[in-house]
Amino acid sequence: MxxxxxxxxxxxxxxxxxxxxxxxxxxxxxxxxxxxxxxxxxxxxxxxxDTTAAGLVVGMESGIRQAKDLEGKKVGVPGLGGLLDVTMRKWVSSNGADISKVNIVEIQLPQTADALRAKQVDAVASVDPFASRAVDTGAGTLIGNYFDVITxxxxxxxxxxxxxxxxxxxxxxxxxxxxxxxxxxxxxxxxxxxxxxxxxxxxxxxxxxxxxxxxxxxxxxxxxxxxxxxxxxxxxxxxxxxxxxxxxxxxxxxxx
Known part of the structure; x- marks a missing residue:
């Protein structure tokens, strides 16, 4: 591999x-x-x-509590056009936010917690085991399981x-x-x-x-x-x- x-x-x-x-x-x-x-x-x-923990892990001081709060913020995804990116965009749009106002950048999933702590991004579209790791270590909190929008x-x-x-x-x-x-x-x-x-x-x-x-x-x-x-x-x-x-x-x- x-x-x-x-x-x-x-x-x-x-x-x-x-x-x-x-x-x-x-x-x-x-x-x-x-x-x-x-x-x-x-x-x-x-x-x-899927029961796997997945969603937007937001920084503890980001002020993000709902989709609308993501406007004007920087969100990390593991790959533009990939599964987590497109489902996150659908979830954000379905919950009343303007996805065009969200700054989406690429980061590697293992960097979820570190990127949030360093405030390189305000949120990360992440998935387990990296999402739970970020939450368990106090780097962020999980909002919105975007897997809910998938058939x-x-x-x-x-x-x-x-x-x-x-x-x-x-x-x-x-x-x-x-x-x-x-x-x-x-x-x-x-x-x-x-x-x-x-x-x-x-x-x-x-x-x-x-x-x-x-x-x-x-x-x-x-x-x-x-x-x-x-x-x-x-x-x-x-x-x-x-x-x-x-x-x-x-x-x-x-x-x-």
């Missing part, structure tokens, strides 16, 4: 061939597809509704590759799909080991990981159910101009 700063970097790695598989969010992948990059998704990480059954993170690679390596794609199903079963039966792995790869303190809620893990994709919400939201926010061919974008599991 190789860490990448955001979804755009993930896509660049897959398209260039420096990585065979990447894990962006759907809206980032859709922008790449519209720009002519032949990406396909073959599995998801989790689906909504149930919608996919979150997705595993993507290029169509050329998928066509040339069908057994590898199938193998990864089946391995992810095995991993899902293992996680459900081995909570302690799963949390130890999360702590290892996020470098967060085990006590923080021990208290976080696990995501609503799921692996199989359905073109309409998994992606329609993102397609429509991406069009509304001007990230893409036309509908994505969701059937062509989705590689289903063997036998489906």
């Amino acid at each position: 190789q860490l990448a700063q955001n979804g755009s970097v993930v896509i660049a790695g897959v398209v260039s061939g420096s990585a065979q598989v990447g894990l962006p969010t759907p809206t980032v992948a859709f922008q790449a597809v519209e720009n002519g990059l032949p990406l396909q998704a073959f599995a998801s990480t989790n689906v909504f509704p 149930p059954g919608t996919a979150a993170g997705i595993y993507v590759t290029t169509k050329d690679w998928a066509d040339a390596n069908p057994d590898a794609v199938k193998g990864m799909q089946l391995a992810l199903d095995e991993a899902l079963a293992f996680i459900k039966d081995n909570d302690k080991a799963a949390r130890e792995s999360i702590a290892k790869y996020t470098t967060l303190p085990p006590p923080v990981v021990a208290n976080m809620k696990m995501s609503n893990l799921a692996t199989h994709l359905d073109p309409e159910k998994s992606f329609r919400f993102w397609n429509d939201l991406a069009k509304k926010q001007g990230l893409i101009k036309a509908d994505i061919d969701l059937n062509a974008f989705t590689i289903k599991y063997p036998g489906e």
